[in-house]
Amino acid sequence: MDRYILYETYRLAILIDLIQPAELIREIDLYITAAPVEEIPHVFYVLSLASNRRVMLELLTDLAKGVDQELPSHIVAGLLHERRDQYDSTELYRKAGMLASLLSDPEEDVAVEFKELAYRNEVAQQAYGSRFKRKKTRERMLAKNEQELQNGLAKYAGFAQHFSFQEWGH
Structure with missing residues (x-):
């Protein structure tokens, strides 16, 4: 690399x-x-x-x-996937959203995907965050969104594996 x-x-x-x-x-x-x-x-x-x-x-x-920035952003998304257990879903969304916003090409795969996931999560939070909605429905929808984020990050896991074994001299 x-x-x-x-x-x-x-x-x-x-x-x-x-x-x-x-x-x-x-x-x-x-x-x-x-x-x-x-x-x-x-x-x-x-x-x-x-x-x-x-x-x-x-x-x-x-x-x-x-x-x-395409390959570096894929590597960072893979690293985020590797470390996903260290963060709650709010922090994962924040980091993925920050990564998407830092990229100079807004049409890059990572940027488009993570912005869309963040938007859908925000809409779900607004729709199901109300005290008038059923708790189980809210929890199910938010869990579905979190699973979509996990799946989105998982697509980049292979990139992080190459990075983990990277030698600086090559």
């Missing part, structure tokens, strides 16, 4: 709070300690020493300029 795709993947993941900057720094530090010095890009030292989230995001944004 192209290194610039990795930069964009990490940038998107950090922006939606899926990966913390400290996680990226740990990965880079592990790479730095394991790789021969001549194979380590200078920017890795700069990223490893990033003082805060804002600085890291600025660096990643500069590094990833011009990279097509």
Whole structure:
């Protein structure tokens, strides 16, 4: 995988709070300690020493300029699927919606799909969130929407598997 795709993947993941900057720094530090010095890009030292989230995001944004966001967005959606048990449905919708809104191409598959899922969930919340609706009907409809989100994320699970075993040097 192209290194610039990795930069964009990490940038998107950090922006939606899926990966913390400290996680990226740990990965880079592990790479730095394991790789021969001549194979380590200078920017890795700069990223490893990033003082805060804002600085890291600025660096990643500069590094990833011009990279097509399709593959990185699919990877981030797959990572979100892998970590779905860590979040309640509201947080999953928030992260998926943030990912969709961050993409520069609003017609990209991930953007269209997650915006549609968020919209349908919002409509269901409004329709079935009323105190006048039956509780079981509301719970069933909201569970159906949550399952659709889970299925939407599951489509991208394979992309995250490749990312998990990614070596920085290739």
